[in-house]
Amino acid sequence: MVYRRTKKVDQKLEARLQAIMQAAKEEFARHGFYGTSVKDIARRAGVGIGTIYLYLRNKEALFTALVNEAYEMVLERIAQARKNTAGGRQKLQVSMEAALAVLQENRDLARVMLVQSPAGHPAVAEQLYDLLRRLTQLVEEDVLEGIQRKELPPQDAHVAALAFVGTFYQVVISWLKEGIPSDLTLAGKELVAYNLRGLGYDLEGDIGNG
Template identity: 30%
Template sequence: MSYRSSEKTRRKKDSKRTAMMQAAVQVFAEKGYHAATVRDIVGAADVAIGTFYFYFPDKETLFVYLYEETADFLLQTIQQAVAGKQTLPQQVKAGVQAYINLAVYEPAVVNLLLVGGIGAVPSLAEKRLEFRRQLTRLWQRLLDAAVADDAIPAQDTRHSAEFIAGGCDEIILGLLEVPNPEPFVQNAADDLTTLVLRAVGMPD
């Protein structure tokens, strides 16, 4: 996964492993868990099928692992963007910006998390649930703090956080539908920030 490309671990031995994981993220993101075959993945990585099973125990384990890792990465990316900011407007702006940047730069990350492999893989449904829960909680923490500071009115911050999370996803998915979204990124980020802040009752 190129978003991990900053890691120093670049041992030759793992080049195939890395290639397969990158390929797997793409293939899973594009087709979803079921439609993606192991042959698709090894084909994209240009290795033999046996190589897959040398590095990974099976398709499901890899998918779950990739899903978790991708989810963590996305959550941390947003979290870090938000971390240094003091006020809710700054936090929202930074978080939204980070999310959009990630989606535009690594669309597979977002697609993997949303296209999903829901159904039939029991361990997956709960992983997805867990991811949504964590994403929601991230927003919720910010809102709770803002409520405590009287920056925004009292409200059911869980609902608000869910609303924000879902709204962001939808706008971002819309953004990814156009071939070259870069020109629209800033606009989307600004609009999204405004929408979020208004939704939670932040005075202009």
């Protein structure tokens, strides 16, 4: 007789996996990849070590799964924000504000992706590079749109996009490592305005991206 899992069993298994992922997120965020053990994660999740291996084959798989979660969350939020937005300037604004909002809401996950990944596991850090590359590509497209509409002066859109994304990255890293700024989304509004002016948008009377 073939055993079929009930909905209740599936829900229990999913809840246990979420507890493991949450515990892994907290441990990696505080102690990094090498400073965290599967035993630490199991203890925080309230499960046996063997239970973790029923879901994920090793510590690296757990770490990778968390980075994937953060990566997809940022891109999905940006896609949703841009869906009904027209114009390069508006796309730039909502994209960066959406990304910062995700990071603000998921600080431990942000720390795993942006701080622990590069130092913790080089292969996983490739995903961070890919995320930054995709963000830069979006910004470059928006800058080109602004130039084509004559809303922006002629410029090297790729260099401008690198600078635009780079300022956000540095502010986020400072927030994660030093707690400055204390409110990332609030600081992000000022940063968006700063970068839009740098590109050449006229924000007179429009301080703070209003």
